[in-house]
Structures are given as structure tokens and as C-alpha cells.
Amino acid sequence: MMAAERNSNLKVLSDIELEEKFANQQLNRNMFWRLLPLLKPVKNYILTAVVMEIILVGFVFLRPYFIQQAIDHGLIYQALDLQAGGVQAGGAAAASQKLVTGIDWQVIGWALAGLAGMWAARFVFAGLSQYFSGTAAIRILNQLRVNLFSHVQQLSVAYFDRTKSGRIVSRIDRDIDALEPLLIQGPPEIFSALLRFVMAAAILLWVSPTLFYHLVLVIPLLILSSLLFRRLSGHHFARVAENRARFTAHLVETVAGVRIIKQTVQEDSNLKRYRGLVDAFIHSLVQSNIASGWFTHFTGVLTILGLMLLLVAGGQEVTLGHLTLGQFAASLFYVYMFLGPLQELGDLVERYTNGVASAQRIFLLLDTRAEVVDSADASSLPSIKGEVEFSNVLFSYLPDQSKPVIKHLNLKVPAGQVLAIVGPTGHGKSTLIQLLTRFYDVQQGQVLIDGVDIRQLTQRNLRQHVGVVLQDNVLFSGSIIDNLKLAKPHAQQAEFEQAAAELGIDDLISRLPHGYHTEVGAMGSHLSHGQRQLVCLLRAYLANPTILILDEATSAVDIQTERRIQHALRRLCEGRTAIIIAHRLATIRDADLIAVIHHGELAELGPHSQLIQNNGKYADLYHAYEAGEQL
Incomplete structure (x- = not known):
């Protein structure tokens, strides 16, 4: 009921709209200034990779020089007159043509050696560039994963109640992976492309302004197409990333709920x-x-157009004697270097757009703030007596406080006593536990421990004093000892064995295949439900909380295991304030106080015998329970 009520006014919103609502931010924002700080920790690696790219570009531009030298000086030419008398019709100067009559092998060998050296150097520096950029990628992305994981841990429980777990996994996993091409490979490659473009333009302008001016004609078409491509692809890449997150979320939910599905x-x-x-x-x-x-093909058309202009203009320049044959051949390479970045631009823009779409989602999660936060003057109590009080508490899961789950409830539990909370399902019993542990904050009233409003305590300090054992407690992958160390990190196995013996469950753990080193499996799947509950009780006992909350701790277990759990519970509750939520009313008859919660209000309060005599709601619940047990 809680999930249905708290989300009833959000059903019309998509998942990404819900994320925007929780973050109080819009998705579409300029990512450049937010992405730039991510590079700061690895700026030296990025700068080194950029330097490597500069050197690589230098080697690339030296190759046409060696080709030009081989053609102009490695080949021996002889000029031949094409017209006798040396005068053309119309009085034009005599035309001549150069023919190759020999080869200067020394120049050719020198040019070939230069080309081989350029290729070898390019291989070395390309490897160094990949090393530095790859190292930067590993460091920055791993740190971003850690930062995002840390941020997720700090978010309030309300965020996890309203957000699909698969979407969170998609942010930390796939979306961060999508940033690598943008943050790490992107800057050096963009810089290299721009440097090649500018240098090629400058050299072409110096070698032959005519060739340069002809090629410049394609630039306006490139700019317009790039702007259009970025606008179209940005929208579509965002949709692709969103749909990918949806099926990832469903996959995670299927794995978690595979037993229910089967x-x-x-x-x-x-x-x-x-x-x-x-x-x-x-x-x-x-x-x-x-x-x-279309963009890649369009840039290909621009490249062909540029080459056509070069062949026409370059052929004319050679004919007029403004260019040597070697200069014209070298110009072909410079044209490819001029147009090459244009062809790469599609991939770079696609990479940028895809990365920005992922970055927007990552920062949307980072912008989501915890709803329950410590106040600036929050304090810590080194110890508490354990008195718990709900004073005029009003709470609703909905932001507008409509349909309150708890309605002006007043309830006090003296220190060291056992309070049992009973009532129909969905009437607010578990909500009281969420308020006491401060997973949610009350909208009105106070929740107090020893007369102190829990909002005046740090959350860490509060939860050190309050232990919780739920109906479906969580055990993490690892051994039983690994799970027990969550409560007492520095304890040794002997301490765990002593605590288990005090609870009367040491023999049960010792009989497991590897005793305390038995692997519990994902979510404790290698243990029975009762075994998981006993391990969780032992973990709570080791934490030694002053206030203990037990939510359906004895449900769904066999009679023998229930007896063990009951024995462990009695030992666990000794000297503590205990709050027990149970539908099996036989387990709470010995409680000091029993509170009946009905529609979020305190309907009755007192010991078992008194409430039975009152013949009120508790008596009705108890008689209905006894009748059900007899069937």
C-alpha cells in the first residue's frame, strides 16, 4: 500500500521525468563546464597524450615533404620543346614539357629512409599516446564510479523506494563507460583533428593560395551540416540511452525476482x-x-568535391608553371589532411553527443540530494537509556501530505520495556519503524529518544543505537563471518562463537558445511530462511544496540526454528528497549505493552490481559488469529 500511495501521483511521469523530479533539475543542460573538472586529476596524462598527438601530426606532415623531394629531385628531368621554332600560334610563348630521363637513387633512398623513419616514429608515439590516454581513462572513470557509488549510498531510502534498481546500475556501469570516448579519447583526437586541419590549411595557403581558396568553398556546407547533425543526433542519442536503461532495469529486476516469476x-x-x-x-x-x-556519407561527398576542385585547379597550376609536379603530389596529401578531419568529424560529434547524453544522466543522479539530512548542529549521544516516544506524529509518503499514513499518533515506550505493535496490514506499523530509524522524517510532531528529537542526532549515531531485524533480512555475498563483521568489524571468530553460544545457536552454525566460513550466497540464498534469520539476529546481537526493532522476525519458519528464534529473541531483548511488529500474536503475549495501530492511529495500548478484557480491536484480532490457527 505504501508504494502504491506514494507513487499514485507520479504514474503519468516517465522514468527519466521521475529522476528529474527527484533531482529538482532538468535533464538538458550544458555539460561542457561540468565535464571539464573531471579531467583535472589526470590533466598531466591528458597533456602528455596531447603532446604525443602533436608529435604524431608533425610526422604526418613530414611524409608529403619526402614525397615531394623524391619527385622533384629524385627524378631527373629534361625539358623538350613541343613546337619547332619555339613560337605558338597567336604569338604565345613556346610551351615545353619535362620528361623523366633518369633517377637519383641517393635522393630516392634518402626519401624512402625518411618515410620509413616517419612510420616507425609514428608507431612508437601512437603507442605512448594510447598508454597515457588509457591510463587517464582508467583513473578518471574508476574515480567517477567510486564517487557515484558513494553518492548513491548517501541518498535517502525514499529514493530507492521510487527508483528502479536497474536504472541506478545503468548509470554507474553503462553510462560511465560511454564517457570514456568523450573524456579521454576525445580531447587528444579533437585536438589532433583541429591541428591537422589548421596546419594543412596553412601549408596549402603557402604552397598555392589558388588551391586553398578552391577548397575553402566546402567549409560553409560542412559547418551547416555539422550543426544539423549535432541537433538531430543529440535528441536521438538521448532516447537510445533512455531505452537502454529501461531494458537494463528490467533485467536487474528479473534476476532479483526470478523465484517469483517462476x-x-x-x-x-x-x-x-x-x-x-x-x-x-x-x-x-x-x-x-x-x-x-547521412553525415558520414555527406562528408565523403565533400571530400570528393574537394578533390575534384584540387585536380582542376592543381592541373591548371602545374600547366602554368606555378607548381612543380612534386608540389602538386604533396598537395594531394595536404588536401587529404585538410579534408580528413572533416570525415572524422561525424564520429567525433557522434561520440560527443552519445557521451553528453550519458553525462546528463550521471549528473542528474549526482544532483539528486538526500531528503533526510543531518542538521548543521546535529550531535551524537555516546549512550542512551532507550526511552522511545512518538509525539503527535503526522506522516505521509506523498509530498503534499495528502493521505497520511500516520495521523497525530502519540506513543511512549519506557526504557528497557518490550512493545509489540499489531494491526491490519497497511495501517502504518512498519512506517513507525522507518520513522524511528529516520529513513523518513515526520511532517509534523516528533520522534524522541530519551526526550531528544532524533532530528537533532546524526543519522550515524542514531542507527548505532537502534538495531533492526526484518522479516526478509539481507545477507551479502561472502561467508557468515563476513556478514557478522558488518556489526563488529574488528572482532575475531572466537567472539562470534561466544555470542552465538549466548544466543543458543552456535551448534546450528557449526553444523554448516564450513561452519562460520560457509558462503551464504547472493542475498543469503545458500541458507534456509530460518538460518538467515538466526544469522541476522546474531549480527544484531553483536552490534549491541540499546533499542531493538524486530519486524516479523519469526514468520515463515518451521516450529523447531521458531523455538530457536524465540530463545534468541528473549536473550537479545534482555536489558534493551524492544519494539516488535508481528502478525503471529502468540509470539507477543508476554510483551510489556501492546499497541494496536488502526488507520495510522493508536487504537489501544496496554498488556495482553488488559486488552483482552477490554474486548476491543486487539481482542478481535487475537480471537481471529486463534480461530485461524485452529483451522
Whole structure:
């Protein structure tokens, strides 16, 4: 009910719109100034890679020089008159043609050696460039993953209640991977492309202004097409990234809930839904390719157009004697260097657009702030007695406070006593626990511990004093000892064994295949439900909280395991304030106080015997429970 109520007013919003709502930010923002600081920790690696690219460009531009020298000086020419008498019709000067009559092998050998040296040097410096840029990529992306992971851990529980886990995984995994081409490979390659473009233009202008001016004619077409391409591709790449996040989210949810899917025989319908999400991704990807695929071909047309202009203009320049044959051959290479970056521009723009789409989502998550935060003057209590009080508490999961789950509730639990909370499902019992642990903050009233508003305590200090054992407790992958160390990191195995013996469960753990070193599996899947509960009780016991919360701790276990859990609970509750939420009313008859919660209000409060005598809501619940047990 809680999830349905808190999301009822958000159903019309898409997932990305929900993320924008939680972050209080719009997705489309200029990413340049936000991405730039990410390069600062690895700026030396980036600068070194840029220097390597400069050297590589220098080697590239030396190659045409050696070719020019080989043609102009390695070949021996002899000029032959084409017209007897040396005078053309119309009085024009006699035309002549140079023919190759020999080869200067020394010049040719020198040119070939120079070309080989350029290729060898390019191989070495390209490797160095990849090393420095790759090292930068590993460092910056790993640090970004850590920062994003740290940020996610700081977010309030409300964010995880409202956001699909697969979307969070997609941000930390796939979206960060998409930044590598933009942040690391992008700057050196863009710089190299611009440097080649400018140097080629300058050399062409110096060698032959006529060739340069003819090639400049393609630039306006390039600029207009680039602006159009960026605008179209930006929209489509954002949609592709969004659809990819959707099927990733569904995949994560399927893996987490595979038992429910199998149990309800929903494999086919779940597959159909996943196929629909994948088809939507493919459709958006195809649309993106259609919208952006023309750009590469268009730059190819511009390249051919530029070469055609060069052949016409260059041939005329050679005929007029303004260019040597070697200069013209070298100019062909310079033209390719001039037009080459234009062909690369499509890939660079696509990489930039794709990376920006991912960066927008990453920063949207980073911009999401925790709803529950410590106040500036929050303090810590080294120890507490354990008195708990809900004073005139009003709480709703909805931002507008409509449909409150808890309605002006007043409830006090003396230190060291056991309070059992009962009531129909969805009436606010578990919500009280979320308020006491401050996973959510009350909208009105106060939750107090020893008379201190818990909002005046740091969250870390509060949760050190409050331990929670849930119906479906979580065990993390690793051994039992690894999970117990979450409560007491520096404890040794002997301390764990002693604590288990005090709870009466040491023999159960010792009988496991590897005792305390038994691997529990993902989410504790290698252990039975009862075994997981006992390990979680032991973990709570090791944490030694003053206030203990037990939410359905004995449900869904066999009678023998329940007895063990009950014994462990009695030992665990000794000397602590305990709050127990249970539907199995037989387990809470010995509680000092029993609170009946009905529609978010305190309906009754008192010990078991008194509430039975009152013949109120608790008596109705208890008699209905007894009747159900007898069936």
C-alpha cells in the first residue's frame, strides 16, 4: 500500500521525468563546464597524450615533404620543346614539357629512409599516446564510479523506494563507460583533428593560395551540416540511452525476482515485456542511425568535391608553371589532411553527443540530494537509556501530505520495556519503524529518544543505537563471518562463537558445511530462511544496540526454528528497549505493552490481559488469529 500511495501521483511521469523530479533539475543542460573538472586529476596524462598527438601530426606532415623531394629531385628531368621554332600560334610563348630521363637513387633512398623513419616514429608515439590516454581513462572513470557509488549510498531510502534498481546500475556501469570516448579519447583526437586541419590549411595557403581558396568553398556546407547533425543526433542519442536503461532495469529486476516469476509461471509474459523493451531500444537505435547516418556519407561527398576542385585547379597550376609536379603530389596529401578531419568529424560529434547524453544522466543522479539530512548542529549521544516516544506524529509518503499514513499518533515506550505493535496490514506499523530509524522524517510532531528529537542526532549515531531485524533480512555475498563483521568489524571468530553460544545457536552454525566460513550466497540464498534469520539476529546481537526493532522476525519458519528464534529473541531483548511488529500474536503475549495501530492511529495500548478484557480491536484480532490457527 505504501508504494502504491506514494507513487499514485507520479504514474503519468516517465522514468527519466521521475529522476528529474527527484533531482529538482532538468535533464538538458550544458555539460561542457561540468565535464571539464573531471579531467583535472589526470590533466598531466591528458597533456602528455596531447603532446604525443602533436608529435604524431608533425610526422604526418613530414611524409608529403619526402614525397615531394623524391619527385622533384629524385627524378631527373629534361625539358623538350613541343613546337619547332619555339613560337605558338597567336604569338604565345613556346610551351615545353619535362620528361623523366633518369633517377637519383641517393635522393630516392634518402626519401624512402625518411618515410620509413616517419612510420616507425609514428608507431612508437601512437603507442605512448594510447598508454597515457588509457591510463587517464582508467583513473578518471574508476574515480567517477567510486564517487557515484558513494553518492548513491548517501541518498535517502525514499529514493530507492521510487527508483528502479536497474536504472541506478545503468548509470554507474553503462553510462560511465560511454564517457570514456568523450573524456579521454576525445580531447587528444579533437585536438589532433583541429591541428591537422589548421596546419594543412596553412601549408596549402603557402604552397598555392589558388588551391586553398578552391577548397575553402566546402567549409560553409560542412559547418551547416555539422550543426544539423549535432541537433538531430543529440535528441536521438538521448532516447537510445533512455531505452537502454529501461531494458537494463528490467533485467536487474528479473534476476532479483526470478523465484517469483517462476513461481507464478510468468516467464512468457516477462519475456514478452523484455522483448518489447529491447524492440523499443532497437527502434530508437535505428531511428538514430537513420537520422545521423547521412553525415558520414555527406562528408565523403565533400571530400570528393574537394578533390575534384584540387585536380582542376592543381592541373591548371602545374600547366602554368606555378607548381612543380612534386608540389602538386604533396598537395594531394595536404588536401587529404585538410579534408580528413572533416570525415572524422561525424564520429567525433557522434561520440560527443552519445557521451553528453550519458553525462546528463550521471549528473542528474549526482544532483539528486538526500531528503533526510543531518542538521548543521546535529550531535551524537555516546549512550542512551532507550526511552522511545512518538509525539503527535503526522506522516505521509506523498509530498503534499495528502493521505497520511500516520495521523497525530502519540506513543511512549519506557526504557528497557518490550512493545509489540499489531494491526491490519497497511495501517502504518512498519512506517513507525522507518520513522524511528529516520529513513523518513515526520511532517509534523516528533520522534524522541530519551526526550531528544532524533532530528537533532546524526543519522550515524542514531542507527548505532537502534538495531533492526526484518522479516526478509539481507545477507551479502561472502561467508557468515563476513556478514557478522558488518556489526563488529574488528572482532575475531572466537567472539562470534561466544555470542552465538549466548544466543543458543552456535551448534546450528557449526553444523554448516564450513561452519562460520560457509558462503551464504547472493542475498543469503545458500541458507534456509530460518538460518538467515538466526544469522541476522546474531549480527544484531553483536552490534549491541540499546533499542531493538524486530519486524516479523519469526514468520515463515518451521516450529523447531521458531523455538530457536524465540530463545534468541528473549536473550537479545534482555536489558534493551524492544519494539516488535508481528502478525503471529502468540509470539507477543508476554510483551510489556501492546499497541494496536488502526488507520495510522493508536487504537489501544496496554498488556495482553488488559486488552483482552477490554474486548476491543486487539481482542478481535487475537480471537481471529486463534480461530485461524485452529483451522
